[in-house]
Amino acid sequence: MVKISVVSGFLGSGKTTLIKKLLKEDYFGKNPYLIENDYGVVNLDDQLKNEVGVQMLDMSSGCICCSLVGNFLVELEELIRMRQPEHIIIEPSSVSKLSELQNVFCMLKIPYELYTTVTVVDAIRFAQNQYVAEEYFWDQMKSADAVVLSKVEKVSKETLASICRQIQEKIGDRKIICEPWDTAYAPLLEKACRPVSYEANVSARRLMLPRGRMRFKGA
Numbered sequence: 001m002v003k004i005s006v007v008s009g010f011l012g013s014g015k016t017t018l019i020k021k022l023l024k025e026d027y028f029g030k031n032p033y034l035i036e037n038d039y040g041v042v043n044l045d046d047q048l049k050n051e052v053g054v055q056m057l058d059m060s061s062g063c064i065c066c067s068l069v070g071n072f073l074v075e076l077e078e079l080i081r082m083r084q085p086e087h088i089i090i091e092p093s094s095v096s097k098l099s100e101l102q103n104v105f106c107m108l109k110i111p112y113e114l115y116t117t118v119t120v121v122d123a124i125r126f127a128q129n130q131y132v133a134e135e136y137f138w139d140q141m142k143s144a145d146a147v148v149l150s151k152v153e154k155v156s157k158e159t160l161a162s163i164c165r166q167i168q169e170k171i172g173d174r175k176i177i178c179e180p181w182d183t184a185y186a187p188l189l190e191k192a193c194r195p196v197s198y199e200a201n202v203s204a205r206r207l208m209l210p211r212g213r214m215r216f217k218g219a
């Protein structure tokens with residue numbers, strides 16, 4: 001079954017950087033397919049293709065959660081049928097509502113697994129972005145499995161703590177990831193987005209190790 005992941009967030013928050021980082025960490029498996037919907041801005045197609053060799057579909061004539069829904073569904077189903085990718089990563093436009101996009105997925109006539117839904121939030125522009133487009137801002141966070149804060153090294157500890165508090169109040173028990181970006185994110189996201197399968201994987205790995213050597217793979 002095809003896996004679908006969504007990396008949402010405002011313009012300049014670091015969505016593309018996070019996708020690149022996760023591609024390099026093999027989070028999306030082999031030969032994932034990226035659908036990019038950042039219309040009206042310079043896109044990073046070539047850079048991404050060259051750097052991480054990902055296949056891409058660019059939808060830039062509207063927003064996939066509203067004006068482009070019909071096209072998007074057709075393209076997505078065709079992509080799944082024709083190319084049979086293991087994993088599709090979707091980067092919605094800055095001004096898309098994640099809750100609406102999730103409703104769009106419900107219209108898909110092909111079985112799929114919604115794998116990871118994450119929203120990237122710029123720590124520096126937190127207050128500013130909140131006032132500019134509050135509705136989108138919180139919708140994207142409330143509808144995600146986890147929130148990733150970017151540029152955390154560039155704000156004070158107090159500011160970061162205050163941002164985390166404000167977000168946590170809105171997203172309940174879902175996780176906020178605010179490690180510096182040179183940390184490996186794949187395990188953090190895995191644990192935040194699918195704690196049950198993560199725990200199962202960890203115990204499976206534990207069992208496979210010879211007795212007396214309780215070290216995790218990669219540790």
Ligand SMILES: [Zn+2]
Pocket residue numbers: 063064065066067095096097
């Ligand atoms: Zn939209």
